[in-house]
Amino acid sequence: MANVALAELREKIRALEGGTAVRRHRVPSGVAGIDGLVQGLPSPGIVELHGPWGGGATQLGLELVAARQRQHQQVVWVDARSTFYPPGAAAHGVNLGELLVVRPSLDRVGWAVEQLLRSGSFPLVAVADPPTARRLRTGQLWALAAEKGQATAVVVTHPKFGRDGHDRAEVPAQVRLHVSRTDDHQREVVVLRDRGAGAAPPGTRVRL
């Protein structure tokens, strides 16, 4: 009893001092293959889905969004390149009626994502092809904002390409996955990075 009271007091003192330890944990993603691969999504935290154009990274992002919607959670999709296609998203199970889409200008993407993560209104903020995070110094801000809002950012990135070219976003992701298509047109997800307890070693892969 005394121990419980002391623990509560410590927690309150930490809160008053502004030094509350961030409680990180993994939440089930709702996509069976991903949960088996990396034991869910870090919350708060950042997940990066990287892969070639047409490789299936966006599709995986949409499936994560749809899974959260099935749990009656509010989700937002930040469409940095104005390429989000609602009929395609609907085909992947996204409930468009309860999806908020934000299309900021490229120079406001970092700020918009930070606001959405920090607000705490959205447990999952999906960001498609943000501009180079390093240049905008937004990566760290996103991480802090995700901690404040207890949110997960799913960042979909692609290699530089044509007029939509951009470098891969340097976001401080706890989990970085590579998504591509195999010769038999299946999607393959490979762990590039996974930080945390019970992390999957790089190179672990699964077919979806």
Next chain:
Amino acid sequence: MRALAIHLPAFRLERCGFHADEVAGLLAEHKSAARLVALTPAAQAEGLRLEMTAAEARATVPDVLLHELDADGERQDLHEMLTRFTALSDQCGLFPHLPAPPSDPCRPVTVVVGAHTAPVFGGEKALVTEARHLAEGLGHSCQIVLADHKAVAAALAQHGDDEGVFAPGTAAVALSHLPIQALRWPTESPKRRRVEALFAALQAVGITRVGELARLDVASVAGRFGEEGVQAHRLARGDCPAPNADSSEPEPLPQASVRFPDPVSTLQPVHFVLRGLLAQLSQALAARDLAAMRLLVRLGLERGAPRSVWVRAGRPTRNPARLESLVRNRLEGVKLTAPIAELRIQVDECVVDTGWQPGLTDRAEASEPLPELVARLADALGEDAIFRPELVERWRPESAWRSCSAVTSTEKNQIGLFRPRKKGDVDPVVVQERWERDIARNRPSLLLDPPMPIRVSQGSALLDDRWLPVQPLEGIERLQGEWWAATAFDRDYLRARLGDGTAWLYRESGQWYLHGWFD
């Protein structure tokens, strides 16, 4: 302001020389026949009804006196009569009726006159007498009431049994026994529908007399019946500015301003005075039971044109602390070209304050309510940058969806993202299921708009300065349409492996395009 209402219940027939005791009616061409459009009370008593044809009327009452409606003549007579009544006051006009006429076949006319000229005629009673002489001199029977406000006077003249002068402050008592429909005020679409819905709702809950409405608490009326309900309630209590929106000036929305003795170059002094100004606004809103939806912040500069900034509240509020937070946040991003000489804040949009409660799916971790977050982002990024997508049945792929604003408006009074469905809305689940079943089978997750022209040659495509092999996977799907317009399209779509990914390509007029990625 006190006003005189002169109600002429049988103006249309009396101007044609008919008396209320005569069995008479007016005919007009309608639905390919001459039909009754106006009747005297005596004709109604004989069983004649509106919309009857002339033949049916004569068959029912052979001696009926029928006169063809002269619409132009009626308008001229009305104008002439109003001109005569201007002898009573410079403020003279018609008090419009609801456009739907069927409830009253005589189509009455009510003239309202400002009573501020009463001393000229020797008092209010003398003014009433003078008005009666004028009306009867023109051959019209009338019911005349002088009361605190023209809407009250008109309601008493149209629906009450008593006439004459009602002393100041007695309007509520005089109105209390009238049927609730007496409060119905004229208005144009689309408000008309809301007003009619209000009175239907009042009757549905058993409120049939004006006095019953007046006894209700204003907060409960506002919560249940909205802005129109509050207007009706004020009228019922006889203490309102008239809800007669068609003929009266709307009351200006609250505003507050401060002029700096010396123009300021930083926002700190602005923040200093902000709380006081917003407290003033809040009090003004509370006095009218309103809540702000949008504020206009106007910064008067020492040089050049003033800078205006709109601040959305996201959800109705008159809480000064919340408004201050929103305004401060918005002003942070404003770049000024000169020192600020004046700060003016005015309410740009408001609604009746009906309170607010969080949504069922709102998170406990949220540091600010979702509507406010959306409003703040819309202010910073532009209203079009935040939306809720909705599928549209169009064959042209880039037109197969549309964006619905997610920003709060006074019409919706809530975030568009989770707005409740209205009657007539197509069930979005049905639309989505249809798309999933019929059309969206093989649509890409990313769409390039406009499509990117690419060179294709011998099974390879030039993309990003590299020749990549193209391996068809599915197709060809022909999409064509809008042949009647200059935007006609005729495309052969192909789902193909392109490099390491799956692309959506199409060919039109011999040219290949990359339209999207099955990413």
